[in-house]
Amino acid sequence: MMTNHAIYLPALAMVAITFIVLGVMFTRRVAQMKRDRIHPQAVATSKQAAERYTDVAPADNFRNLFEMPMLFYLAIVVAAQTGQTGTTVLALAWAYVALRAIHSAIHCSYNKVMHRFRAFALSAFVLLALWLVLAYGLIAG
Numbered sequence: 001m002m003t004n005h006a007i008y009l010p011a012l013a014m015v016a017i018t019f020i021v022l023g024v025m026f027t028r029r030v031a032q033m034k035r036d037r038i039h040p041q042a043v044a045t046s047k048q049a050a051e052r053y054t055d056v057a058p059a060d061n062f063r064n065l066f067e068m069p070m071l072f073y074l075a076i077v078v079a080a081q082t083g084q085t086g087t088t089v090l091a092l093a094w095a096y097v098a099l100r101a102i103h104s105a106i107h108c109s110y111n112k113v114m115h116r117f118r119a120f121a122l123s124a125f126v127l128l129a130l131w132l133v134l135a136y137g138l139i140a141g
Helices: 005-035 046-052 057-064 069-082 087-108 113-140
Strands: none
Touching (some): 005 069, 069 087
8 A cells, every 4th residue: 555655744743852852851951960960870760850850841741742642653653554644634643743842842941831731732632633533534434
């Protein structure tokens, strides 16, 4: 089966967001370790890290990028495997990526919870819509 490779571009963008957040997390953690003279062994466990690190938003966001986005990645694979790579699916996929990018930007910067929540909730609704479209395509065949 020939697939439209454009369906993989939103997934590639989500991977890029994940690595960008990883870079932000790494940069801030190393900076705090140097500034506060934290020995690496002093943050060897998650409990120790929680007690020492003050800027945890990037780490929280990084973990978050391995929760709901897993359903997104699976949706991309389902879309590609079933040939459901039309305009609606692509638009929903890109909308999801855009909302997750906004969510990550808020989370890793000024971190206003209600702003972040709106982006997260909208992304969840878009992901649900994506899955409903894919489910309809699978069932209707």
